[in-house]
Amino acid sequence: MRNTFCQASGLFLIILSLAAAGIPAAAQPGPMELIPRIRPAVVESPEGADLVAALRTGGLVMFFRHADTSGEPCDSSYRLGDRAGQRNISAVGREQARRIGQRLRGLGIAVEMPVLAGPVYRARDTAEEAFGAAQVRVVDGLMADDYAGAQLDTILAEHRRLFATPPRQPGFNVVLVGHRTPAIMIVGQALGGRALPEGGALVLRPLRQGFEVLGVLDLVPVPWWDAC
Secondary structure, eight states, rough: OHHHHHHHHHHHHHHHHHHTTOOOOSOOOOOOOOOOOOOOOOOTTTHHHHHHHHHHHOOOOEEEEEOOOOOOOOOOOOOOGGGGGGGOOOHHHHHHHHHHHHHHHHHOOOOSEEEEEEESSSHHHHHHHHHHHGGEOOOOOOHHHHHHGGGGHHHHHHHHHTTOOOSSSTOOOOEEEOHHHHHHHHHOGGOOOOOOOOOOOOOOEEEESEEEEEEEESSSOOOOOOOO
């Protein structure tokens, strides 16, 4: 069953977050305005194959949205450390995360360790299932926007910094695991809707100033659910 309440709540929070970020209402898209969306690419598609080839070369950043949360209750407490009050990844999400780690290794995509993950459980659990808990460092800078409170500007600034920071080792890629809305607030509404599915990775090329969006790679697709 589609979780339309979570969908509506998520949309409301995105609108509030855009306002909090200082984006004027006139600059925000209206409900009937058509916005070109990034199309997530599976590995087997030509676009996916191009992203995989670029990742094999290294020097990129992969920002993963947490894995599948279908059927799980929405956030209620918005407190870090309160697993029961958070929307968690599902059993499907745990398997999806494990397969993401396996897929990266099978494709020959080198990942720089440690992987960085946000402190909300659905992000850190995704990273730990994919790469192992010992290879994950939890950082507040990848916190979900609706947990950030007065720190939102700082959290967004840290997302931007991490998006623009290349790996230390040649041939490797940085992996970050977090949440969709901060990425939308930075990249724009082209990343909205279904552009970044749960478990999908936004692929970025760090530049001298800022970053370039190369696309979204959906390594282990699962059926779309309305989720937080």
